[in-house]
Every structure is written in structure tokens, then in C-alpha cells.
Amino acid sequence: MNENIDAQEKKDLPSNFIRDIIDEHNLSGRFGAKVHTRFPPEPNGYLHIGHAKSICLNFGLAKDYNGATNLRFDDTNPVTEDVEYVDSIREDVKWLGFDWEDREFYASDYFDRMYELAEILIEKGLAYIDSLTPEEIRHYRGWPTSPGKESPYRNRSVEENLDLFRRMKTGEFNEGDHILRAKIDMSSPNMNMRDPAVYRIKKSSHHRTKDKWCIYPMYDYAHCLSDSFEGITHSICTLEFENHRPLYDWFLDKLELYHPQQIEFARLNLSYTVMSKRKLLFLVKEKYVDGWDDPRMPTISGLRRRGYTPSSIRDFAEKVGVARRDNVIDVAVLEHSIRNDLNKHASRYMAVINPIKLTIINYPENDIEYLEAVNNPEDSAMGMRKVPFSRHLFIERDDFREDPPKKFHRLFPGSEVRLRYAYIIICTGFKKNDISGEIDEIYCEYYPDTKSGGLGASRKVKGTIHWVSASHAGNVEARLYDRLFNHPDPLESDDDAGGFLQHINPDSLKIVSNCKVEPELLNAKPGDRFQFERVGYFCADTKLSTSGNPVFNRTVTLKDTWAKIENQTNNQ
């Protein structure tokens, strides 16, 4: 292999502190130049965009270093965990484009080995059964700024500890009666080292081991062991586990087991978004959204239903980078990723979201023309299609103004615009409803020689608008989604009472029926993605669409320079 090429490829890889650490390890030979990562979700909720960052990181690193990544369910708390979540997590990781092959593991697979090692810990005098109440234990633990004190049960004999632990296992005691604790240091400045819990009694059925166990290992104990059993080299987790690393190392050292390296990075935060599982669960449970896969949710399943592509999310994950400082990513970065992807790949159609009738008074009543339209100007391989045109059309209500503001390039009395793929027209009048004051219909004349591709077509007009032939139009429902929160930091005024709810955007979903679309769009299959020209990217909803009756979700709007201009002048 050519070294220059290797060096060149290396240069193109993103640079971050984790890669630096791995490079050092590879140089020193600590893991024999091996990289083996894992993605370890707890199956107690749906995955969100923050998890996507972690997934891309773990799988991406392994790929770049010719290693592998395990999917491991960290299922040590049967009370909150469920197979529903296991299934959704599997689906989401797969959908994102990652393959864990046959390496699907569960912490619960290791319960037997973990138990045996716990007995060893006891035998070594490094763990004991505490019989204090939970409240007492909390009290004994002390504060971050002041040391804790030792439990009166701390010095039970190995025999007594072993006996008690075995009886815990057989179900002789009630929850909370006893607990296995590591014997470390009650005066440690690191709270995690003040005799942390190792095993607790929980008499609930586990989604995999059912009723085999009534004692379950705690995270700190289970996680390092699982990593060790699987031969993980780099155990990558988020910053809040930083203070747990000494404990991670302690268990492995005392048990003399293979020792992976834990590395922490800063979790993803997104503006205008909440990311905590607890809050997302709350939104679902209290019906602020339609479920975990509501298109406004930052969950992977929500983004998928919204119309995001796997590659746009991977691209996003790469763009935000990896570091150790707290961060808030502008949601515009995410939106940029999906626009960028869909611009290249989504076929274009004309769809009128808020229709108003337009009649071309000098166009013959019964004529129909089929006009050529480009499916994607970014990709000529996507071909052309025919769009029916006639005397009666629908156009976007907002593309007409009786009294246009400055710089308005669209339709108003006397103005000329291009009908996309069709003719240049001039607005000759309109009909207003006397009672409502609403405009009912717009009248125009067309210039026959200005047809797209025709002789007079090269004439320039200021604006081009989209349209749909009235008699050919399909009638569909569109769901215009917007950000769920209208404050960049919804948690700013959060409290236990759910203060973040005051920032919920009341306009995060607008359901619009009777949108007029090109007839072909009626055949859209659930999940199909499109650009509605001049409007935005849409996809056919996977839950609400029925055959011949698609419901279109707005994934994201097109960049709208005019809206920006108009807002600015309005605000002046």
C-alpha cells in the first residue's frame, strides 16, 4: 500500500481528541492496535438525535480503524425497561445505516458471571452487605463538600456477607432490606467512591431473564464488566460519567480483569429542543405530541417520520464534531444537512398548499397541454415528466397581492410572472367576495409565444410561480411541522412543575386539507420524499397515508429569502 495515500486519507478524517487518544494507544500498542467500541443504550426509551451522535461516533471510529462495534443493551433495571424499546433501538440503529452483525449483546447475558465476580469481591473483603435503609444510606454518604461516615454493617465477616448475599439472591428478603456495597472510601472527595451500591433487590420480572433474578447489578458494576467481557478497547460515554471512571477502573483492577479505556465526550444539545429521555417521555405520556415518532420529536423515529434521511443525520453528526465542552448546536445545522441531501436527491413537484383559483381568460376552455418539467435540476438522470396545463389553475394564495409590498416579484394587478414550465401571464383583474373581503379568483391573460422552450420564452420576468391545473389536481392533506419549542433554550425557565412547557410552539403543527397537487403525487408511497417547488421538502407520512391518499409531512421549508425581506421591512 502506498504510504502517501494512507497519509492523505488520514488527513481527510475529522480530527478530534478521541482519535488522538486512539492514535496514542496504537503507537504504544496498549490494545494491540485494535479498536473495538460499543453502543450501550438502556432500553427504557426511544433513541434521539443525541444518541445518533454517539452511534455515529462509535461505529464511525471502529470503521475508520478497521475495528468493530457491538450493540449492547444495558438492561440492568427491569422496572423501566421493555422489549418495545429494544425493538425500536434495533430498528433505529439499522436505519441509520450501521451493522453490528452478530454482536448483539445484553448486560443481562452476563448476570451469572457478574454474580460470581460479586462473590469474589466479597471474599476479597472488598464488598459487604449493608442493611441500612435507603434514607440512612443517603444520610451516611455525606455531601460533596463533607465526608460521609461508615455504615455500622461495614465490617461484617466475609462469611456473613456471603450468606446474606446468597439469601438476597434466593429471594429471602424484601426490596430495600439489604444491599451489596463496594468497600472503598466513605471520605473520598468523589461521591461515587463512597461505598457505591453494587447489587440491589428488585422483585420485578426482567424482559429477558424473566423471574430468574431478584437482585440486579448497578450500572457502574455492570458496565465495566460488560465492556471487559466483550473485549471493548475504547468505552466511549458522555461527560456525566467522568466522575465514575475511577469506579470503572476500581472494579476492573480489583477483579483483575481485562481493562478497557473509558473516554467521555460532551453530549449533543440542540437549540429549540429538549433532549432528556424523561422530558421526551413526559411529552409523549401527556399527549403534547403524537407519540415517540411524532415528526416534531428529536427522536430518530420522529426524524425518520418527518422525512430526514439517514445520510443527512450522519452528515450532521460529523459536522457537530466531538469534544469535551458543553455545547448547543444551532438547529439550523441539522436543517442544513437535510436540505443539502434532499436538494440533490428529491424529485421536484408542484403543490399548492393554500390554493386560490386563477383563470387564464384568453386560454381556450377545453384545451389541455402536457408540459415538460424537470424532475431534478441537480441531477439530469432523474429525467423529465409531463404536467397538465389548462385554463383553470390553482396558485398559492400568498403569491398574489392586491396591494403588493415593495420588491414583491409575484402576481398583482398589472404584473407579469412566469408560470413554472408554462407561460408568462399578466394579471388583468380579480374577484373579491363582498362579504368576507376575501379574494375569490384571479384573472390573467397568457402570452402564447412565451411557452417554456418556445420562441418568446427567453423574455425575462421578475418572478416565477408554481401552479396546478384545477381539473387535474389531486386533493391532499399536508402537515406543516415547525419546531416544537419557540425558545432557543426551552429549559431556561424549567422547574419541577414542567416550566419548559410554556415554550411549546402553538404553531408546531398546522394541518392543511385541500392542498392541490400534481396528479402524479397521488401515487406517492409512504416514506417517499419530494421537493414541492418553492415551498419545501415533504414526505408521505408512513402512518396516515392510505393508497391513493397520501398525507404529506413538511420536513423542512426551502430557504425563503423573500420571507426574510418581508419580515425585516415589517419590523422596521
Place this chain on the structure above:
RNA sequence: UGUCCUGUGGUGUAAUUGGCAACACGUCUGACUCUGGAUCAGAAGUCUCCAGGUUCGAGUCCUGGCAGGACAACCA
């Protein structure tokens, strides 16, 4: 009055390990355009948290501050 971690344009992330602070998103101009999209060209914006020190030279090393975050579940 603790321990650990982190401070680089508005927001993120880099900086060949001590050598002209770069890239992306966003913002603003202009060009082009049968999408007010895309594309192209350009601009503004960082005295690298502060104060000292070492050095010919410091974002990077040293000392001292300051600010922010994490930690007090039998959750993960």
C-alpha cells in the same frame, strides 16, 4: 472553603504538538437563475476567559486568578 472537567468569531469544531488562528453553520453584499431554491464570487466577525512568567516566538508550556459544567438514586 470538596473533587473532577471545560473556557478559541453569534454557534460548533480545528490548528502538523511552540511558528502568520482555519473550516462549517449562521449573518450581510453582489452575480446568476423559468424554484426569491441551488450555484458562484465576496464581506463582516476571534487582542484564543483574565493577569503574570518562560521563549526570538505562546491558543499551545509554567504560576495565580475568574467563569461555566458534572457529582449528594437501591437510575443509566
